[in-house]
Structures are given as structure tokens and as C-alpha cells.
Amino acid sequence: SGPGQASLDLSLCPSQSTTMSGELPPNINIQEPRWDQSTFVGRASHFFTVTDPRNLLLTNQQLEDARKTVSALRAEQGVVPPGLTENELWRAKYIYDSAFHPDTGEKMVLIGRMSAQVPMNMTITGCMMTFYRTTPAVLFWQWINQSFNAVVNYTNRSGDAPLTVSELGTAYVSATTGAVATALGLNALTKISPLQHVSPLIGRFVPFAAVAAANCINIPLMRQRELKVGIPVTDENGTRLGESAQAAQQAIAQVVVSRILMAAPGMAIPPFIMNTLEKKAFLKVSPSVSHPALALICLFFFSLVFATPLCCALFPQKSSMSVTSLEAELQAKLRESHPELRRVYFNKGL
Known part of the structure; x- marks a missing residue:
């Protein structure tokens, strides 16, 4: 070099x-x-x-x-x-x-980077599906999971408008509280009649249901500033045209869908296998191996190694929408300044 x-x-x-030629195209x-x-x-x-x-x-x-x-x-x-x-x-x-960060250029927090998704989620997911039987365990691991998600959601937000410490603290508390409450509520449903006598397998799906519901709460709350003031929209060449809350709504909806699907392989398949393994003699004799076994199953099913990039790829990161779908005020501004413009582009975040 x-x-x-x-x-x-x-x-x-x-x-x-x-081909390495020494000369760049x-x-x-x-x-x-x-x-x-x-x-x-x-x-x-x-x-x-x-x-x-x-x-x-x-x-x-x-x-x-x-x-x-x-x-x-x-x-x-x-x-x-x-x-x-x-x-x-x-x-x-x-x-x-x-x-x-693609918009601010700031170095992202280590655990908030998408490259940290595999090791972090693999550990947290394994613990959530292993320690799900008691309320304190559910509370603790859901809080850990939602705190991690809050960091990821903030780190991978769209736009370059900074959050104040007060706004960030309020977003974190509301996101984690709402998500954890949802998880506890779903967990409680499996303990009341007539569900209290159903198969333990049902309980193993509580973490996935909770994660899916919590994503619908955590992501919008951690990115609420985008919904209020909008995210930058540009033309095809990257020229900034303004901010749009409508674009933020589309961006956040796409991220919610991809995050839920990202969690599905690692949380929807292993419960069946763990339910079977726990009936086997070696797990009954030594229950402590269930967590390592679960972690290996998550890895075996490529739950994160493949799910993370494939689900991130569901929607273009440089997303777009029709000018006619923007706010009326921004539409009027663009009709005057860029009458030929048909679509605007924005970073949806991850």
C-alpha cells in the first residue's frame, strides 16, 4: 500500500x-x-x-x-x-x-454496531430461553435484552440530529419499561387457567413473542425524535432537500419488520429442540448443560450469523418514497424548487 x-x-x-492490477477503475x-x-x-x-x-x-x-x-x-x-x-x-x-455512523460520521459504540449482533444476541437469547420459568429471571433478562436493543436502536438511528441527555434518558426508560412490561404480561398469560396446564413448550415461545412485541415499542421510542422532527431526505445524488416525518415512519416500520424476522430463526426453532433435549437423560442428570446446548443450537441454525445480514437486506438501507407520500408542506416546497423530482431517498437506519 x-x-x-x-x-x-x-x-x-x-x-x-x-483482479488486482494496481490501477483502480x-x-x-x-x-x-x-x-x-x-x-x-x-x-x-x-x-x-x-x-x-x-x-x-x-x-x-x-x-x-x-x-x-x-x-x-x-x-x-x-x-x-x-x-x-x-x-x-x-x-x-x-x-x-x-x-x-453513515449520517454523523461518529464512531459507534462497540456493542451497538451491527457486527456485535451475533455474539451479543446469541448470549442473551440463550439466557432468555433457559431462564424463563420465574418472574425475576424473565424480568432480568428482558431488561438486559431491551437495554441492549435500546443501545443498538439509538446507535443505528437515521439522521444526524442529536438527542439531549434528557431525551435519551426518557426514551431509554420508556422503551425498556414498555418492552419489559409486555414480556412479563405475556409470561403471566402462560400461568393462568386454562393455560397453566399446557405444555412447557408454550412457555419457551414467550421470549420470542415478547421480543417481537417489544421491538414494536423499543424501536419507535428510541427513535422518537425522528418521528417528531423527521429525517433528512435527499435526491438521487445525495443533495439534502429537507426533513420528513413520513420518511421516518416508513424507515422505522421497515426496521421493526426486519428486527422481528431477525430474531425468529434463533427463538422459534430452538424451543422445539430444547424441549426434546430436556427429556433426555443427560440433561436431566446435568441441567447445567442446557444453556451451552441452547447456545450451540442457536449457532447451528445460523440464527444470527445468517439471519442478521439477510434480514438487514430485506429493505435497501438507502430507502426511497414517492414525493406525493411526503408531508404537504414539504411536497409544496419540492414542487417549487424541484418540479421534476419524483422520489426522495433517505437512510432508514438498521
Whole structure:
């Protein structure tokens, strides 16, 4: 690599099969993902790279080197540092995308990055489905889960408007309280007549039902500022046109759907298997192995390794909507300033 790039060790990121010629194609657009985002396969390829858990192992120096490479390329409008190969350029971009917010450019909190979803959710999900029989256990693990989700939802919000400490605290308390109350309510349903005598298998689905319902509460509350003041909308070239609460509603709805589906493989399939395993002699003799066994099952079913990027890819991160679906005031403004404009674009968040 060229000057200033010597410490850009990107070996932890997936390599791409492309011809290394030493000369970069003149039409590389570092502002966009490497793969075609109009197709599900292209979006999945993009998110498999962004959500790769190995990105968590990158050092601060590697992250800073990637940031400098991407920032220099953007500032110099496509001028690439001497000696930088195409693969090194794309790896730098994906290191940057995995650790820095797309709108603010700030380094994201480690556990809030999408690359932390697999190890964090695998641990929390296993504990929620193992320790579900008592109210204190449900309360504790749902609070842990919703606190983690609150961090992820805030970290991956759309837009660049900051939240005050008061707004952030209010959003966190309301999101976690509402989500935990929902979980406890669903758990209580399995203990009242006529449900108290049904199969224990029903109880194992309480965490998934609670997570699904809680996502519908946690995400909008942690991103409530977007619903109030809107998120930035741009034209196809990225020129900022204004803020739209309608765009925020669409963005948050898409994120809620993808998050619920993201949790489904790891929380809907393992209950059947754990219910069977717990009847086996080795688990009856040594119940303590149930948590490790559950964690392995979650991994075996690719519940997070594959579900995270595939569900992130359900909707384009650079989402769009028709101008006619925007607020009347913003529509009028755009008709006057951009009469030919038909669609606007926005970052939906993750």
C-alpha cells in the first residue's frame, strides 16, 4: 500500500475476488456499496460484510486508518491515495461502514454496531430461553435484552440530529419499561387457567413473542425524535432537500419488520429442540448443560450469523418514497424548487 497506508491491515474483513492490477477503475463510487443495492443478493452481500463479527476484533488504529482513507477519498472527490489497490479500498470502506455512523460520521459504540449482533444476541437469547420459568429471571433478562436493543436502536438511528441527555434518558426508560412490561404480561398469560396446564413448550415461545412485541415499542421510542422532527431526505445524488416525518415512519416500520424476522430463526426453532433435549437423560442428570446446548443450537441454525445480514437486506438501507407520500408542506416546497423530482431517498437506519 501507498504512503499513510502501511498500517491498514484489513485481513479480518472478507476478501473479494477481483483482479488486482494496481490501477483502480475510474468509476469507483465510494459513497455507495460495492454491490448492486437494487437486488436482494447485492444487499445481502453488502450486509454480510458490514455485520461480520470479526470486525469487532479490529483495532482502533485499523479503524482510524480506514476512516482516513475513506475521508480522504471523499474530500478529494475520487482521488485515490497512491498504491492503494481496489480490494484495499473496498475493505477500508467496509471497515468504515461497520464502525462509523453513515449520517454523523461518529464512531459507534462497540456493542451497538451491527457486527456485535451475533455474539451479543446469541448470549442473551440463550439466557432468555433457559431462564424463563420465574418472574425475576424473565424480568432480568428482558431488561438486559431491551437495554441492549435500546443501545443498538439509538446507535443505528437515521439522521444526524442529536438527542439531549434528557431525551435519551426518557426514551431509554420508556422503551425498556414498555418492552419489559409486555414480556412479563405475556409470561403471566402462560400461568393462568386454562393455560397453566399446557405444555412447557408454550412457555419457551414467550421470549420470542415478547421480543417481537417489544421491538414494536423499543424501536419507535428510541427513535422518537425522528418521528417528531423527521429525517433528512435527499435526491438521487445525495443533495439534502429537507426533513420528513413520513420518511421516518416508513424507515422505522421497515426496521421493526426486519428486527422481528431477525430474531425468529434463533427463538422459534430452538424451543422445539430444547424441549426434546430436556427429556433426555443427560440433561436431566446435568441441567447445567442446557444453556451451552441452547447456545450451540442457536449457532447451528445460523440464527444470527445468517439471519442478521439477510434480514438487514430485506429493505435497501438507502430507502426511497414517492414525493406525493411526503408531508404537504414539504411536497409544496419540492414542487417549487424541484418540479421534476419524483422520489426522495433517505437512510432508514438498521
